Amino acid sequence: MSERPVNEMSFEEAMKELESVVDALERGDVALDASIALYERGALLKKRCEDELKRAEEKVAAITLGADGAPTGLKPVEGL
Amino acid sequence: MDLIDDPQPGQNTPEYTVSEISGAVKRTLEGEFGRIRVRGEVGRVFRAGSGHLYYDVKDDRNVLACTTWKGQVAQLSVKPEEGLEVIVTGRLTAFGAQSKYNLNVEEVTVAGQGALMALLEKRKKQLAAEGLFDASRKKKLPFLPGIIGVVTSPQGAVIRDILHRLRDRFPRKVLIWPVAVQGANCAPEVARAIAGFNRLTPGGALPRPDLLIVARGGGSVEDLWGFNEEIVARAAAASQIPLISAVGHETDTTLIDYVADMRAPTPTAAAELAVPVRMELIAWAEAMGGRLSRAAASGVRQRQQRLADLSRALPRKESLLDTARQRFDRTADRLDGALTAGVQRRRLHLSEVAGSLRPGLLNRMIAAHRNAFQARARALRPAQLQTRLTAEREALTRLERRLSIAANAQQQRRATALAGAERMLATLGYQATLERGYAVVRSGTDLVTTRAEASGHAALEIEFADGRLEVATTGARPTRKTKPEDPPGGQGSLF
Numbered sequence: 001m002s003e004r005p006v007n008e009m010s011f012e013e014a015m016k017e018l019e020s021v022v023d024a025l026e027r028g029d030v031a032l033d034a035s036i037a038l039y040e041r042g043a044l045l046k047k048r049c050e051d052e053l054k055r056a057e058e059k060v061a062a063i064t065l066g067a068d069g070a071p072t073g074l075k076p077v078e079g080l
Numbered sequence: 081m082d083l084i085d086d087p088q089p090g091q092n093t094p095e096y097t098v099s100e101i102s103g104a105v106k107r108t109l110e111g112e113f114g115r116i117r118v119r120g121e122v123g124r125v126f127r128a129g130s131g132h133l134y135y136d137v138k139d140d141r142n143v144l145a146c147t148t149w150k151g152q153v154a155q156l157s158v159k160p161e162e163g164l165e166v167i168v169t170g171r172l173t174a175f176g177a178q179s180k181y182n183l184n185v186e187e188v189t190v191a192g193q194g195a196l197m198a199l200l201e202k203r204k205k206q207l208a209a210e211g212l213f214d215a216s217r218k219k220k221l222p223f224l225p226g227i228i229g230v231v232t233s234p235q236g237a238v239i240r241d242i243l244h245r246l247r248d249r250f251p252r253k254v255l256i257w258p259v260a261v262q263g264a265n266c267a268p269e270v271a272r273a274i275a276g277f278n279r280l281t282p283g284g285a286l287p288r289p290d291l292l293i294v295a296r297g298g299g300s301v302e303d304l305w306g307f308n309e310e311i312v313a314r315a316a317a318a319s320q321i322p323l324i325s326a327v328g329h330e331t332d333t334t335l336i337d338y339v340a341d342m343r344a345p346t347p348t349a350a351a352e353l354a355v356p357v358r359m360e361l362i363a364w365a366e367a368m369g370g371r372l373s374r375a376a377a378s379g380v381r382q383r384q385q386r387l388a389d390l391s392r393a394l395p396r397k398e399s400l401l402d403t404a405r406q407r408f409d410r411t412a413d414r415l416d417g418a419l420t421a422g423v424q425r426r427r428l429h430l431s432e433v434a435g436s437l438r439p440g441l442l443n444r445m446i447a448a449h450r451n452a453f454q455a456r457a458r459a460l461r462p463a464q465l466q467t468r469l470t471a472e473r474e475a476l477t478r479l480e481r482r483l484s485i486a487a488n489a490q491q492q493r494r495a496t497a498l499a500g501a502e503r504m505l506a507t508l509g510y511q512a513t514l515e516r517g518y519a520v521v522r523s524g525t526d527l528v529t530t531r532a533e534a535s536g537h538a539a540l541e542i543e544f545a546d547g548r549l550e551v552a553t554t555g556a557r558p559t560r561k562t563k564p565e566d567p568p569g570g571q572g573s574l575f
Contacts, residue, residue, distance in 0.1 A: 012223035025375035039376040058251035
């Protein structure tokens with residue numbers, strides 16, 4: 001199992017690892033002390049996923065273009 | 081001088097300078113035809129360095145030269161391509177410097193859907209041959225993009241549909257790159273937008289999106305034509321950011337759909353492909369949390385149960401020794417009794433044996449043995465031995481006498497036989513014969529008995545009765561005349 005820091009993982013990676021952690025724990029073939037470490041890892045992964053899910057916010061902006069068609073900046077878009 | 085000259089032939093016909101007639105033709109062409117539409121197939125296309133576009137539109141017999149000035153080229157919704165069936169719109173005019181007329185084209189449209197589809201097929205084949213449609217080129221869409229870039233018109237239903245669906249599923253940051261979604265500017269703007277999004281830096285002031293959606297609502301084939309342009313398809317293929325195309329309705333398939341990493345049938349569907357449903361994920365995370373706690377708890381519980389089971393199965397320490405202790409007690413108990421009984425049994429046996437043991441018994445036994453010994457000693461006397469010795473000595477003397485007699489008799493018999501044999505030898509030997517005048521002839525040790533044999537030897541030895549004599553032979557050769565032999569080579573006897 002990869003022991004990458006959870007906050008470096010993408011949502012999808014955290015999700016996949018959380019699933020495999022839960023599967024491993026449910027199979028019950030992990031040594032007790034390892035299963036405690038596994039549980040702690042699972043709790044971290046779950047928190048990582050939940051944080052990402054909580055962070056959901058909508059922000060819409062349109063790119064403003066110069067005369068040459070190159071992007072110059074952003075302007076907020078509302079009411080759509 | 082004659083005032084009335086001969087009229088020269090053609091004097092009445094108006095005379096023009098070249099420029100005058102060129103101008104007149106030009107005016108006539110422009111005035112007579114005005115703005116017209118011409119249908120034909122695009123022939124040779126030449127784009128000059130100046131940016132002007134020169135091309136032919138032809139049918140099976142004739143050719144019409146067409147020009148589109150640099151300033152007009154950008155307005156064309158379809159760029160003329162050789163072989164394309166088109167309707168060109170413009171003004172007929174003449175170019176006096178070359179005595180040529182041509183059509184100044186302001187607008188090109190593809191003549192009928194069949195022709196458009198044929199053009200699309202041709203481009204599809206070419207891009208497919210380059211491998212731009214290969215499944216191996218398709219990038220995987222991110223599961224949850226942080227920023228979504230949308231290339232579309234900032235007005236209208238399309239962006240609204242996308243934003244609504246994103247809001248329903250999983251609100252995200254959205255960057256809109258406004259483009260024209262139809263007309264001549266569509267293709268270059270869309271291509272530039274895709275490339276432009278790719279050039280942004282992740283996390284910058286203008287952050288680079290994790291996913292692109294190129295979207296447009298439904299429309300006619302001509303309306304959607306910008307998304308069939310090669311530059312758009314190539315820009316989409318070159319995009320490093322995963323790209324979803326959502327152009328037109330479900331039944332419309334444009335060139336960009338083939339190169340996109342994912343094709344959505346509608347803009348709404350593109351939003352659905354772009355993000356997962358947040359509420360579902362929240363439910364999933366809760367479920368996972370529940371399973372995680374339950375699994376961890378049940379892991380501990382199972383082990384507790386197992387420990388309890390094992391503890392019950394483990395016997396008490398004291399009970400392990402019970403049996404052994406009991407055996408020891410029983411055995412120890414018997415130990416004292418056994419020793420006493422053993423000693424008593426042996427004592428009893430000793431007293432039984434010792435009871436009959438007295439000196440008188442021994443004396444009686446000695447007296448009995450002494451009597452038996454004395455009886456035997458009395459029977460032992462020397463007279464018996466001497467009687468036997470005398471008898472044996474007499475037998476020996478008799479045997480000596482018999483041996484001497486037998487030996488003498490045998491000696492006598494042997495002497496008599498020897499004398500007889502000597503007499504017999506004298507009678508039979510040849511020496512006695514020699515006495516009577518005979519002789520023995522020898523050669524060496526061999527006996528010679530015939531004349532023929534004797535004539536073969538040079539020397540002979542003759543034995544007489546009184547000794548031997550060496551003689552030499554003289555008549556070695558035979559004296560008898562032999563029969564003459566047949567003359568060699570002579571005639572043989574008839575008989």
